[in-house]
Amino acid sequence: MSRIQYLREQAARAERLSQGGFDTLTTERLKQAARDFRMQAEQLAASQS
DSSP, rough: OOOHHHHHHHHHHHHHHHOOOOOHHHHHHHHHHHHHHHHHHHHHHHHHH
């Protein structure tokens, strides 16, 4: 598995977890983690182009 794939999978996992009915703070942190993982994946993909 490439690093880009790994980051995208972590983003998807964080998004799924954020829908689990946690408190607002946990939900927001999971959503932010998903955004961060996606941004890292996109930056890595762009640097390899």
